[in-house]
Amino acid sequence: MKKLCIISFLLIATSTLVAQTNYEILERNLPYNKFATSFTGNIIGTSENFVMYHWQKYIEKHGGTTYLVSNNEANVEFESEHVAFPFIKNELVTLHTRFTPNDRGTGVLITLWIEFKDGTFYSSKTHEDSANKIKQWLLAFDQEIMKMNGTH
Template identity: 45%
Template structure:
């Protein structure tokens, strides 16, 4: 009897850990680009919102940073955009170009937003070449995600009354 209880508790603990990690949307994944180890993409999983809403809010968000955004490609639900002349306050107000991809996440419960940040000299940011700036980019994506959540809360609140 005691052996079964211990086994049951171990199974519960194992399930708790795997479920906890599977549902963690609060991270930004940085991946090196295949052609350059000193360039990275930054991807955040924005859960609970459709692609059109996220794209629309992204364009407004980039406009606040003096950037001009336009669509460069659309293919099977994947939208790619380029934003030029973005004044990036997190990077000492340097002008950068952003290359952004919006794609449905694997479970179709939200949007994967992937960003490549290109410096004025043509190189891309990564933690390999500039760790502090890469962390700032990740924080910036979290700020965007929080902005969407706050906006969505306001929309729901206004619809009630």
């Protein structure tokens, strides 16, 4: 009986660990500007509409306003103006965000790049200290979505 309880516990614990997603942020240079950095995350287990709606609310918490720029089939792009970014000297920036279904159809890819007032784009090469903070900011958004969606 004792062995059965231990085995049951281990099976439940293992299945819980497997169900959790390892959310990573991929950091890449933009194809048209090698000095600009984009950040891409894969939010699993939710719909594109759900993520986009809550992204707009998340941006509002940071003082920004979000506009739809493009809606081509499954690729949706937003522009969020006047977003206060505390990890870039509290500078007001414009966020460009693209939402697409992931390759497996199990979630949403969210890609973000940051434009400064002078028209230049954020680069982790020139702002090394803030790249990890931006990743943490996107991770916080993922955690918020997972809690609302009941997948965490």
